[in-house]
Amino acid sequence: MPLPSDEKSIVHVVDDDASMRGALQDLFLSIGLETRTYATAQDFLDTPVPDSPGCLIIDIRLPDMNGLDFQAQLSRTGVRLPVVMMTGYGDIPMSVRAMKRGAVDFLPKPFKDQDMLDAVFAAIERGRQQRAVDGDVSKVRERFETLSAREKQVMVLVTDGKMNKQVAGDLGISEITAKIHRGAAMRKMGARTLADLVRIADVINPRRRP
Amino acid sequence: MPLPSDEKSIVHVVDDDASMRGALQDLFLSIGLETRTYATAQDFLDTPVPDSPGCLIIDIRLPDMNGLDFQAQLSRTGVRLPVVMMTGYGDIPMSVRAMKRGAVDFLPKPFKDQDMLDAVFAAIERGRQQRAVDGDVSKVRERFETLSAREKQVMVLVTDGKMNKQVAGDLGISEITAKIHRGAAMRKMGARTLADLVRIADVINPRRRP
DNA sequence: ATCCAATTCATACTTTGATATGAGCATGCC
DNA sequence: GGCATGCTCATATCAAAGTATGAATTGGAT
Structure with a gap:
């Protein structure tokens, strides 16, 4: 059994823009956060996600899928990672919809590095707490079984x-x-x-x- | 003791634009919702709010106070009404901040009547549930005392x-x-x-x- | 065929909980 | 002073909970 406090967080970045992927990876690596990048929503969905804490950075505009639909589909597929949305062309209704669906933050491009880091920290923290609760509930359920x-x-x-x-x-x-x-x-x-x-x-x- | 199911909801509209206040009042009255309007944040804060279900419609841009600060101050002053924000000039970060602070919705002007009604219905429903929970907790606390x-x-x-x-x-x-x-x-x-x-x-x- | 887990029940004993009756003492209020 | 309330405790009784020992039956897995 892994020690929760020792688990490293992983940041997953989904953006079709290679330079943005690279920039974010550099940013997160610079503060010691493991980072994985994906060019499309399908790319992410096809890749097994380890059951570790972290968060998901999604560009609203993806080649194969709308970011909001992607967000909705994640919960259906059992992915529990907190989501940070980003976009270069989004409007207010879009950001509101994302927040209603539980996004941790919604950043218009371009954003300051610090804003992204704040969002990621908040997302990771929310995920940790959610994982703690989920873990407790699971343990009790297992015992009950x-x-x-x-x-x-x-x-x-x-x-x-x-x-x-x-x-x-x-x-x-x-x-x-x-x-x-x-x-x-x-x-x-x-x-x-x-x-x-x-x-x-x-x-x-x-x-x-x- | 009032019967919760018989309590009528009141919509409070805070907007410095008199024509908008009138239009919203007409809209809400047309579906039988009691409506009260205020031109400024201070106007609302100075008016005693009956302890009844309802919601609060706030324009972000008010003469005397920023809508977000207003929202923050409400919880400090004990007003528990769910908030629907609206604005004519807002941007994404502003909407995200409002949603993070618990706003039910955030509507850019101009909006469709139906969108506003949907937001108000959602806000009233959220308020009802919150009131139900708060009421139960209060009763138990009173008994405990x-x-x-x-x-x-x-x-x-x-x-x-x-x-x-x-x-x-x-x-x-x-x-x-x-x-x-x-x-x-x-x-x-x-x-x-x-x-x-x-x-x-x-x-x-x-x-x-x- | 055999073993095992689940389920059932009995008897017996100890501890704990629930409640009533009766009573002493202190505090604060009218 | 008188009175209510709260806090305290004893004795007593009954219901319920917790535990131990022993045992029978059933159904499924090996």
């Missing part, structure tokens, strides 16, 4: 506030059996107390309203 | 997963007394089960990470 079917059912009912007797009644089993499953679920989920188990359950299945 | 000092302490420790014995030890009281406070806290907070109390506690004091 190690529970047997019955244990899962019991855990759901218990974290819903039901007593062992009610759990047993709902599942058509004896109270003793319910206790056994309950204890097993607590152990497997690493919950020392019921309060822990409730919070774990809410990570897996968030409550909308209290 | 009806607890005595000891009951609060006990509730915190209990929802932290501690047993009555530990709670008593931590507070230097007997287990029996702890039980009494625990029961009182449950009753006053309307928690039927410990699971309920844990979730209520997390509304008051959200846990960062599971």
Whole structure:
């Protein structure tokens, strides 16, 4: 298992302009950020992206795809990298649409190096936090999957506030059996107390309203 | 206590251009939305805003204040209305800054009526959801304030997963007394089960990470 | 065929939680 | 002074939770 704090961030640059790719690569390399460049959206989509923190710099105007469509497609394909948009010809509605879809920033060309660096830092930071949350949720879900079917059912009912007797009644089993499953679920989920188990359950299945 | 579903939304328009104020008022009134207009930021800030759902339409360029500064000041003064920005001369960085600060939309003038209506509907909807959440949190906090000092302490420790014995030890009281406070806290907070109390506690004091 | 995991249940014991009844003491308010 | 509220604790009782030991059944994997 990799150490999150040791993971190096990778900046992915998608721009059909070779000189821009080069300039950005130089800029990012100058501050020690690993950088990969792509000339087209398809080029990026065809390249396996390592599951490491980082961000994605996209030119709105790409040969094969609109930058906004590209942005929309990324979430569908499971790429979670924060996006920084840039463009030489964009207008306000375009920038607003990008921001609504979750872009971290939107830079008109030409931009100052420092503005791009600020955007990249912000994007990487947002990604780190998102990854941390996602990682926690995944771990809990994985643990939950190690529970047997019955244990899962019991855990759901218990974290819903039901007593062992009610759990047993709902599942058509004896109270003793319910206790056994309950204890097993607590152990497997690493919950020392019921309060822990409730919070774990809410990570897996968030409550909308209290 | 007002019924949230019966509350009428109010659209507040801040623009120094009287003809724009009139046009927007006509537009919103035509679909049955109560509308109030203001010529300056100060005008809005000086007018008491009823605590009702709605949104705020701001022209970036105001006589007395920049629209972005205005937006920033609103949160400081406790006004929670979702903001829709509009402008006749704005650029991309300005729109991006507004969106980063939480604006719902950013419309360049001239805009289509439908675009403005869409933005207003989206803003009102966002506000409704925010109000619903805020209202729930407030209610829980108010309830919590009806607890005595000891009951609060006990509730915190209990929802932290501690047993009555530990709670008593931590507070230097007997287990029996702890039980009494625990029961009182449950009753006053309307928690039927410990699971309920844990979730209520997390509304008051959200846990960062599971 | 055999082993294993899951599921079920019983008995028994200990700990914890929930609640009621009764009571002493301090503080602050009218 | 009188009174309410909050905090404290004891005794007692009952319900529920947690744990251990032992055992039977089932279904699937080896």
